Amino acid sequence: MGILRKFKYKLPRVVLNQCYLSYVRPLMEYGGALFANEDDKDLKLLDNIQMEALHIVSGAKKKTSHDLLKKEVNWPDLSLRRTFQQVTFLHKVIHNKYPTYLYKSLPPMRDHSNRTERKYKFNTPLFDHAFYRDSIIPSSISKWNELPNHIRTIQKLDTFKLMLKREYVEPPKPLYHYGDRYSQMSHTRIRVKFSNLNFHLFNYNLVPSPNCPNCNLPETPNHYFFICNKFTAERIKMLHEIERILRSNNINNKITLDLVLHGTEKLSHTLNIKLLEAVHSFIRTTGRNP
Numbered sequence: 001m002g003i004l005r006k007f008k009y010k011l012p013r014v015v016l017n018q019c020y021l022s023y024v025r026p027l028m029e030y031g032g033a034l035f036a037n038e039d040d041k042d043l044k045l046l047d048n049i050q051m052e053a054l055h056i057v058s059g060a061k062k063k064t065s066h067d068l069l070k071k072e073v074n075w076p077d078l079s080l081r082r083t084f085q086q087v088t089f090l091h092k093v094i095h096n097k098y099p100t101y102l103y104k105s106l107p108p109m110r111d112h113s114n115r116t117e118r119k120y121k122f123n124t125p126l127f128d129h130a131f132y133r134d135s136i137i138p139s140s141i142s143k144w145n146e147l148p149n150h151i152r153t154i155q156k157l158d159t160f161k162l163m164l165k166r167e168y169v170e171p172p173k174p175l176y177h178y179g180d181r182y183s184q185m186s187h188t189r190i191r192v193k194f195s196n197l198n199f200h201l202f203n204y205n206l207v208p209s210p211n212c213p214n215c216n217l218p219e220t221p222n223h224y225f226f227i228c229n230k231f232t233a234e235r236i237k238m239l240h241e242i243e244r245i246l247r248s249n250n251i252n253n254k255i256t257l258d259l260v261l262h263g264t265e266k267l268s269h270t271l272n273i274k275l276l277e278a279v280h281s282f283i284r285t286t287g288r289n290p
């Protein structure tokens with residue numbers, strides 16, 4: 001984490017993202033299936049580290065809404081990943097990847113009249129102490145039983161893991177990684193609604209007025225990208241370039257704030273990057289440091 005903190009303004013987001021996912025998160029997940037039911041207080045300490053990494057990688061300001069940040073970066077919660085570890089452990093036990101005494105320690109399968117429902121669903125083990133309930137086999141079984149039937153019955157481990165991700169995790173948005181650090185961070189801050197635009201600063205009680213000092217209208221993202229008199233020349237250049245990209249691909253979309261902030265699914269990844277370049281060039285040349 002020290003390295004991430006040190007280089008947060010220097011390294012591109014894609015590198016910071018990979019550093020966290022490859023070097024930091026695995027340390028917090030070692031043996032995750034075993035401690036998935038530890039005290040919330042202790043697990044919160046790990047969540048706090050992931051939250052700090054979310055801020056560093058995205059370049060968002062402190063106190064940015066956690067929900068918006070999670071949508072921006074799309075890392076699954078650590079608790080969800082621990083659940084994945086638990087059900088993967090059970091999958092390995094059921095399919096003989098671990099010694100058979102573990103399989104023998106599982107309770108009997110449930111006897112449902114519906115045959116498909118019955119597949120690989122277990123009776124919940126009886127317990128008279130929370131300590132046993134929270135230990136790895138009973139707690140993995142209760143998570144396992146909650147999986148949808150089409151996932152629980154997958155035999156191949158790789159397919160099982162892949163389907164878990166598809167079912168529960170939003171795909172990452174590689175487009176948001178693109179760009180030099182300054183432009184990418186400014187763009188992200190507007191998306192997560194805490195940038196240096198007065199409208200956002202005012203919402204966080206950091207300035208006395210939400211208005212643009214130039215036009216005396218609320219300095220919203222829409223004002224900055226499409227209205228503010230101060231940036232007319234830069235805007236014409238950006239809109240011209242975006243229009244050219246859309247027209248050459250026979251797309252009749254209006255140029256909206258949503259398009260400028262998120263790109264569009266109608267364009268390929270490469271063309272979305274071209275669109276983003278036009279927006280980043282606007283952000284850099286206006287010098288507004290949003």
Ligand SMILES: [Zn+2]
Pocket residue numbers: 212213214215216223227228229230
């Ligand atoms: Zn203005």
